[in-house]
Amino acid sequence: MSKFSEQVLGWFDLHGRHDLPWQKTITPYRVWVSEIMLQQTQVKTVIPYYERFMRSFPTVEALAQASQDAVLAHWAGLGYYARGRNLHKSAMKIMADFEGRFPESYDDVLALPGIGRSTAGAILSIALQQRHAILDGNVKRVLSRYLALEGWTGNKNNESFLWHKAEEFTPISRFADYTQAIMDLGATVCTRTKPCCETCPVRSGCLANQQDRVRDFPAKKPKKEKPIKQAYFLVLENMEGKLFLQQRSQIGIWGGLWSFPEYESHESCLNKMKKYESQSTSLHSLVEWNSFRHTFSHYHLDIFPVVVKGIDENHALQVFGNGEWACKVALNSQQATLGVPAPVTKLVRLIRECKNV
Ligand code: SF4
Numbered sequence: 001m002s003k004f005s006e007q008v009l010g011w012f013d014l015h016g017r018h019d020l021p022w023q024k025t026i027t028p029y030r031v032w033v034s035e036i037m038l039q040q041t042q043v044k045t046v047i048p049y050y051e052r053f054m055r056s057f058p059t060v061e062a063l064a065q066a067s068q069d070a071v072l073a074h075w076a077g078l079g080y081y082a083r084g085r086n087l088h089k090s091a092m093k094i095m096a097d098f099e100g101r102f103p104e105s106y107d108d109v110l111a112l113p114g115i116g117r118s119t120a121g122a123i124l125s126i127a128l129q130q131r132h133a134i135l136d137g138n139v140k141r142v143l144s145r146y147l148a149l150e151g152w153t154g155n156k157n158n159e160s161f162l163w164h165k166a167e168e169f170t171p172i173s174r175f176a177d178y179t180q181a182i183m184d185l186g187a188t189v190c191t192r193t194k195p196c197c198e199t200c201p202v203r204s205g206c207l208a209n210q211q212d213r214v215r216d217f218p219a220k221k222p223k224k225e226k227p228i229k230q231a232y233f234l235v236l237e238n239m240e241g242k243l244f245l246q247q248r249s250q251i252g253i254w255g256g257l258w259s260f261p262e263y264e265s266h267e268s269c270l271n272k273m274k275k276y277e278s279q280s281t282s283l284h285s286l287v288e289w290n291s292f293r294h295t296f297s298h299y300h301l302d303i304f305p306v307v308v309k310g311i312d313e314n315h316a317l318q319v320f321g322n323g324e325w326a327c328k329v330a331l332n333s334q335q336a337t338l339g340v341p342a343p344v345t346k347l348v349r350l351i352r353e354c355k356n357v
Contacts, residue, residue, distance in 0.1 A: 004146070004202055005171040005178055011201035012181030014217075017188070023049055023180075027106075028102035028127040029060050035119050039136075043187065049078055061100050063091035068249075068256050072339025076257070079342065085256055086114025104128055108272035117163075122183075125175040133166040135159075138186025143169075143175050145190060153218045169185050214344055228300045230291075232269035233260040235307045235347065236309035236316060242325040243348065244316060245338065252295065258338040260305075260347075261320050269306055276311075277320045284310035294343045303343055307351065 001009075017023070020043065022034035033053060053074050057063040063071070069090055075084035090112040094102060102123075105110050109120040118139075121132030135143075140153045143162050151158050171178050176353045189196050197209050208214045236244040245258040263269035273286065289305040313325065326338060331348045340348075 001173070002169055003169045003205065004169050007205075008185055009036045009171070009174055009178060009354075011037060011136055011189075012177055012184060015188075016171040016177075016181050016184045021047060021054070026086070026127055028104075028123060029100060030054065031127040032102065032115075032123050033087065035122050036087050036114060037078065039083060039119065040080055045078070049074070052346060054066075059100075060091050060094050060102060063088060064095040064100075069258075069337065072257055073337050074339075076339045077342055077345065081254060081257060081339070081341070083114055084339075085250070086112075089113045090115070102127075104331060106128075106130070106132065111345040117126045122179055125179040126302065127176075129176055131170060131172065131175045132179075134171045134182070135163055135166045136183065138183050138190075141192065141218055142182065142186045142190045142202075145195070145208040145214060146206045148213065148217060149219075152221050154221060216241070226299050228302060230264070230302045230304065232263040232266060232304045232306060233344075233347065234263065234269055234272065234320075235260050235305050235351065236311045236320070237307070237309045237326055237351075238311050238313050239314075240325075242327055243351070244311065244320065244323050245326050245340070245344075246321070246323040256339070257344075258324065258326075258340050259344050261323075266304070267303075271304070272319065273308065276315060279318060280312050282310060282312045282315075284308055284312075292343070301343075303347075306345055320326060 020034075022030050034046070034050055037050055037053075045053055056070070056074060057066055066088070068085065071088045072081060072084050075081055078084075093112060094100060096183070098108070104124070106120055106124060109115055109123060110117065110354065115123075118134045120138045121134045122136070124130040125132050125134070140162055143165055144147070144153050144158075147165060149158060149161070153159065153162060169182075185201070189200050197203050197206070197214060200206065200209075203209050206265075208217045216269065238244070244261070246261055247258050248254050248256065250256050261272070286306065287306045289307055291302050291304045294301045294303060317323075324338065328348050331338070331340060332345060332352065
């Protein structure tokens with residue numbers, strides 16, 4: 001066993017996390033769901049989502065039988081919704097190709113939608129005690145500091161160097177513990193903004209620490225300005241105070257989630273309303289709210305809500321097409337049955353509170 005893994009395991013025995021929900025009753029299914037939720041998301045955010053998800057979909061079979069809407073409703077607010085869609089698709093594939101048993105071969109796991117090399121390694125090492133290296137964001141940070149690796153960790157050469165090192169450091173026993181340990185070390189000691197080198201088990205061999213250059217690693221991704229896009233949300237409220245939502249296509253952002261009718265320009269949004277007005281004689285009010293920004297990993301989206309109250313459902317159906325009229329309170333509740341993206345939840349809350357953005 002390398003000195004590095006020995007030190008990491010010794011630290012894990014004393015200080016690692018041993019009581020996370022997915023560490024109780026370990027099964028490949030439970031570990032898989034946790035690993036997918038933990039991609040890009042912190043443990044404390046994941047825990048309530050994980051517990052609710054497991055209550056509703058305790059097995060691969062339950063997940064495969066659920067509707068995509070039900071799955072996405074459990075994902076609403078976690079972001080990166082492709083993760084939820086892929087989890088659902090994978091559950092159906094596991095039912096069809098593996099009789100409902102989570103596959104045990106690395107290649108079969110890697111072939112499931114939404115599972116990359118590191119996630120496959122984490123699931124199989126934690127749940128089935130197989131020897132695989134992992135290289136998630138936490139591990140990249142620890143190793144890039146430990147090895148004082150110059151340059152962005154995402155570039156091809158650095159990435160293959162880090163994989164090589166991750167494999168070299170993976171011990172020949174205690175695979176599950178080591179996988180958990182190295183992730184914990186990155187999440188709790190070698191953190192992004194406040195690394196705690198004084199208590200770190202690997203500080204004696206850490207080059208960044210020796211060179212007093214911890215802040216230099218990992219090097220930042222070469223900066224590219226995020227583009228700004230605009231979207232006009234037509235927030236239609238009927239006489240009963242329900243809001244009109246439409247399901248988005250499976251492709252693109254928020255695929256399969258429910259959102260307000262959306263337009264690229266102010267003009268196209270108001271033209272649609274003019275069309276509605278030409279067909280409806282009922283009274284309604286239209287107010288253009290202040291815009292607000294939602295930021296994705298690769299662009300900013302400035303959202304301009306146009307709130308129209310007193311909409312006639314029959315005319316709306318003719319002009320806007322199919323959709324659902326949803327109760328505002330239900331949309332803001334934990335028991336929501338429609339998956340909606342975070343900016344829609346925010347807008348619904350503001351409408352309920354009558355607060356312009
Ligand atoms: S010594 Fe500091 S920089 Fe090096 S691995 Fe430990 S916490 Fe990270």
